[in-house]
Every structure is written in structure tokens, then in C-alpha cells.
Amino acid sequence: MLKGTFPIEKFKALQTPFYYYDTDLLKEALNVVKTEAGKYNYQIHYAVKANANPRILSIIAEAGLGADCVSGGEISASLRAGFPASKIVFAGVGKADWEIELGLDNNIFCFNVESAAELAIINEIAGVKGKVASVALRINPEIDAHTHAKITTGMKENKFGINIGQLNGVLADLKQMEHVKLIGIHFHIGSQITDLSSFQALAIRANEILEELEAKGFKIDNVNFGGGLGIDYHHPNHLPIAAFDNYFAVINKLLEQRPGLQVHFEPGRSIVGPCGSLISKVLYVKEGETKNFAILDAGFTELIRPAMYDAYHRIENISGDEEVEVYDVVGPICESSDVFGKDVELNKAHRGDLIALRSAGAYGEIMASQYNCRKLPASYFSDTL
Numbered sequence: 001m002l003k004g005t006f007p008i009e010k011f012k013a014l015q016t017p018f019y020y021y022d023t024d025l026l027k028e029a030l031n032v033v034k035t036e037a038g039k040y041n042y043q044i045h046y047a048v049k050a051n052a053n054p055r056i057l058s059i060i061a062e063a064g065l066g067a068d069c070v071s072g073g074e075i076s077a078s079l080r081a082g083f084p085a086s087k088i089v090f091a092g093v094g095k096a097d098w099e100i101e102l103g104l105d106n107n108i109f110c111f112n113v114e115s116a117a118e119l120a121i122i123n124e125i126a127g128v129k130g131k132v133a134s135v136a137l138r139i140n141p142e143i144d145a146h147t148h149a150k151i152t153t154g155m156k157e158n159k160f161g162i163n164i165g166q167l168n169g170v171l172a173d174l175k176q177m178e179h180v181k182l183i184g185i186h187f188h189i190g191s192q193i194t195d196l197s198s199f200q201a202l203a204i205r206a207n208e209i210l211e212e213l214e215a216k217g218f219k220i221d222n223v224n225f226g227g228g229l230g231i232d233y234h235h236p237n238h239l240p241i242a243a244f245d246n247y248f249a250v251i252n253k254l255l256e257q258r259p260g261l262q263v264h265f266e267p268g269r270s271i272v273g274p275c276g277s278l279i280s281k282v283l284y285v286k287e288g289e290t291k292n293f294a295i296l297d298a299g300f301t302e303l304i305r306p307a308m309y310d311a312y313h314r315i316e317n318i319s320g321d322e323e324v325e326v327y328d329v330v331g332p333i334c335e336s337s338d339v340f341g342k343d344v345e346l347n348k349a350h351r352g353d354l355i356a357l358r359s360a361g362a363y364g365e366i367m368a369s370q371y372n373c374r375k376l377p378a379s380y381f382s383d384t385l
């Protein structure tokens with residue numbers, strides 16, 4: 001069983017569970033995304049929601065990316081980590097007044113506006129401050145991302161974005177507003193998208209919308225395709241870098257060029273997902289009547305994706321090399337959804353073995369909770385451990 005390489009001797013001295021980040025892999029992903037995006041002069045704003053660990057954020061800021069934020073807290077974290085305000089975009093269906101004020105006070109690049117009601121409030125708050133807010137309309141493009149229902153965002157029934165049928169009304173409102181300036185359009189259709197045909201459909205929809213806006217006399221300088229590129233959770237050792245090359249090539253092929261049009265993306269998972277692992281210990285091996293359980297000291301409090309999205313993470317016994325046995329790998333939380341994987345093949349597990357849950361760099365540590373009065377997990381980095 002091919003496993004990731006981990007500094008196991010160093011791990012033995014640490015209290016589990018904890019997150020371990022391979023900073024070389026993160027930097028490699030950043031190099032690839034920059035090189036591939038650079039071919040077309042695409043702008044990249046890292047989606048902070050995927051992982052806001054301060055060290056991770058500062059490595060990404062140092063690489064020169066912008067930030068995609070969905071809360072005032074994320075704007076503050078991004079500024080602290082060194083992202084310039086001029087590269088911060090701010091999305092979210094429920095921006096509170098103080099969050100809008102924070103964005104305006106820091107002169108962020110753009111508010112990605114998700115409703116007519118929100119647009120009116122941004123106009124009002126900007127007016128009080130004597131400012132003009134740069135806005136992009138987040139349009140719900142009605143495109144199926146062919147991913148898990150809980151991470152699909154671009155369908156009519158989802159709460160995100162302005163429905164195409166309501167766009168004309170919002171544009172009419174915009175013409176009356178003095179404190180907002182339309183600089184672009186924005187989409188985000190979902191996450192963990194591995195079928196690139198969804199992005200093909202999105203590029204074609206963007207052409208249609210841009211044409212319609214131009215016909216109405218709006219000059220659109222920016223189109224933002226959001227995030228969503230998936231990673232290979234099944235093969236973290238063979239395929240640790242997401243398919244940025246194919247992704248950008250698809251958009252470049254189908255999006256009609258327009259003079260002065262700047263294209264933006266907001267990848268999260270594809271940048272940080274592969275570099276993180278949740279490291280845990282086997283507390284008990286419980287032999288049930290129909291199956292064996294490997295009970296870990298990590299649970300959904302540290303990594304909620306399997307419980308929340310039925311997500312798969314590759315699980316490895318990094319201490320063991322005995323013959324493979326089959327276990328349900330579970331956590332200690334008092335909920336029956338606290339299961340990391342059923343019928344998982346692991347090298348024979350013993351109390352104290354270290355277990356790695358791979359590809360946990362995105363939507364892992366950031367979603368940790370203190371349910372059951374548990375401690376939040378620590379984090380360690382390959383270059384400083």
C-alpha cells in the first residue's frame with residue numbers, strides 16, 4: 001500500500017490529533033497555478049474559506065495571490081496575512097453592515113453582490129461614507145456542477161447569486177445608484193468539480209451574459225469564474241496537483257476575448273486540499289460481531305467533511321506495515337455520523353498507531369469545532385517541525 005511520506009519519529013512526540021501541512025507541496029501548487037494562470041494573464045484570488053490558518057495564508061499571500069473572502073473576519077485575516085486590499089474580493093449572501101463598512105474602509109477591490117437588497121445597502125453605506133463601492137454582480141448561471149448537492153451553488157434553487165431572470169431589474173436599479181460602480185460579473189457554481197464540462201457550460205453562459213450587458217450599454221471589465229476545481233482524493237500520492245492546466249485552457253478556449261476584459265478565479269480546495277493531512281492515533285481496535293472498528297482520537301470535530309458531505313478521504317495507517325485488514329474507521333464523538341470511512345483497508349491496526357487522513361488541507365482545520373468540549377487541533381508544518 002503506497003503511503004504518503006511523513007516524519008513519523010517527530011510525530012511520535014506530538015499530541016494527536018493535529019493537522020500536518022506539507023509546505024513544499026503547497027508551494028508547488030502555488031507555482032503551478034501561477035504558471036498556468038499566467039499563460040492567459042488570469043488573476044487568482046485564493047478562497048480563504050478553504051483554510052485560514054495564518055501560516056498557510058501568509059505563504060499564499062507571499063506568492064502574490066489575491067484573496068476571496070466571505071466574511072469580515074476573513075477580510076481581517078487576509079489583511080493580517082499580507083494580502084493587499086486591492087486584491088481582495090468579497091462575496092456572501094448575507095454581508096452584515098459592519099462587514100460592508102470594513103470592506104469600504106479598506107478600499108477592497110470588489111464586492112461580489114448577491115441580491116438587489118444587498119446592492120441597495122452597499123449603495124447606502126458607501127453614500128454615508130462619501131465613497132463609491134466597486135461591485136460585481138454574482139449571477140446564478142443555472143448550471144449544474146455535477147457535484148455533491150450540498151456543495152452545488154449555481155442552480156435556481158440555491159440561495160446564491162442573482163437569478164438571470166432578475167438581472168434586468170438589478171441593472172435598472174444600478175443606473176439610479178451613485179455610490180456603486182459596476183466593474184464586473186461573478187459566478188461560482190460549486191465545489192469539488194471534476195467534470196470540466198460544467199466549466200465549459202459556464203464560459204458559454206458568460207459569453208451570453210456579457211453580450212447582453214454590452215447591448216444594454218454596460219462596459220464590463222472583469223469576469224470572475226469563482227472556484228470549484230476538484231482534487232483527486234483517491235490518489236493523493238500520484239496526483240497531488242489539481243488539473244489547473246486543463247481548467248484554464250477550457251475557459252480560455254470558450255470565453256470570447258474582449259478588449260480590456262480581465263478574467264479572475266477563486267480556487268480554494270485545489271490550492272490547499274492536497275497539502276494537509278489530519279494525523280490521529282488509534283485509541284482502540286474494537287472487534288464487533290459483524291465488523292471491526294478502528295476508533296481514532298480524531299472525530300468530526302477535527303474533520304467534518306465525511307459526516308457533512310459523505311466525503312471520501314484516503315486513510316492510511318502510517319505506523320503499520322502488517323497485512324491489510326478491513327475496518328470501519330470512526331471517531332470518539334457521541335454521534336453515529338462520526339465515521340471517517342466504512343470498510344476501509346488499513347494495515348493491521350493496533351492501539352497507538354498513527355493514522356493519516358489525507359487531502360484534508362481544505363475545509364478541514366477551518367471547520368473544526370469544539371463540540372463535546374473538545375480542544376481545537378494544533379497545526380504543524382513540514383518546514384518548521
Ligand SMILES: Cc1ncc(COP(=O)(O)O)c(C=O)c1O
Pocket residue numbers: 047049050068091188190191192226227228229266267268269270362
Ligand atoms: C464564492 C466562492 N468562491 C470560491 C470558492 C472556493 O471553492 P473551491 O474551494 O471549490 O475552489 C467558494 C467555495 O464554496 C465560494 O463560495
